[in-house]
Amino acid sequence: xxxxxxxxxxxxxxxEQIIHHRLSIHSMESFDEYKxxxxxNPYEVELLNLNLLNSYSTFFRNRFTFETLRxxxxxxxxxxxxxxxxxxxxxxxxxxxxxxYSLAILFETxxxxxxxxxxxxxxxTDKIYSEIEHAVIGIYSEADIAxxxxxxxxxxxxxxxxxxxxxxxxxxxIQFELFDLLQNEVFCPKSSIFxxxxxxxxxxxxFYYNEQIQQRIIKGLRKSLSDNGLIVTGEIERAIFLKQGFxxxxxxxxxxx
Numbered sequence: 525x526x527x528x529x530x531x532x533x534x535x536x537x538x539x540e541q542i543i544h545h546r547l548s549i550h551s552m553e554s555f556d557e558y559k560x561x562x563x564x565n566p567y568e569v570e571l572l573n574l575n576l577l578n579s580y581s582t583f584f585r586n587r588f589t590f591e592t593l594r595x596x597x598x599x600x601x602x603x604x605x606x607x608x609x610x611x612x613x614x615x616x617x618x619x620x621x622x623x624x625y626s627l628a629i630l631f632e633t634x635x636x637x638x639x640x641x642x643x644x645x646x647x648x649t650d651k652i653y654s655e656i657e658h659a660v661i662g663i664y665s666e667a668d669i670a671x672x673x674x675x676x677x678x679x680x681x682x683x684x685x686x687x688x689x690x691x692x693x694x695x696x697x698i699q700f701e702l703f704d705l706l707q708n709e710v711f712c713p714k715s716s717i718f719x720x721x722x723x724x725x726x727x728x729x730x731f732y733y734n735e736q737i738q739q740r741i742i743k744g745l746r747k748s749l750s751d752n753g754l755i756v757t758g759e760i761e762r763a764i765f766l767k768q769g770f771x772x773x774x775x776x777x778x779x780x781x
Contacts, residue, residue: 621659649703662690711744
């Protein structure tokens with residue numbers, strides 16, 4: 525009530541996981557004890573809220589999925605896209621930009637090895653303004669780049685003390701935008717105008733929510749896909765999309781049509 529924040533959208537398992545984490549931090553044993561603590565400590569309410577709005581991400585978070593995109597999906601677009609039409613990608617919950625920049629690295633690296641280039645645009649959205657700010661600035665920690673190769677960091681990052689700044693080349697085809705997946709009036713970012721995405725990255729998003737909200741999000745994603753579009757998910761969400769009639773195009777790739 526204090527935050528006008530509806531906890532019912534989340535899965536029970538996720539809420540309990542977060543609260544157990546807060547209990548362990550405060551060496552508490554029961555929900556009732558934590559409830560009493562919340563009622564007298566407004567700062568803890570803010571910390572709980574931040575924990576629930578989990579924005580954890582890294583570059584190339586599921587390396588196998590990204591390698592499948594690199595070795596199978598991009599060559600497919602290259603061979604079929606004879607008129608060099610724009611490949612439209614939506615990074616649904618981009619957090620601090622890790623996913624969007626990972627995709628841009630794939631495309632730019634692929635283009636570097638081919639005389640005919642893939643024309644692409646990435647629409648990257650998140651519901652937290654500070655995460656969009658982080659993405660636009662593009663400065664990351666050692667932990668953020670743990671899944672990157674030395675070649676990738678050397679080619680696309682500038683090291684400044686213990687931080688890594690993204691190469692401005694990667695920004696030219698990315699548009700960052702504040703967007704809440706659960707908005708009722710629109711189902712895709714306004715900057716994309718009409719959706720029709722060739723690739724939608726919706727990885728490590730759905731498992732936070734209850735089943736009703738999951739269905740609502742998936743319905744919006746279906747509307748946003750082009751006729752032959754692909755949805756890329758996280759490993760933990762494969763079962764959700766398989767149950768919804770999506771077909772995984774390569775085993776365990778988490779890439780669906």
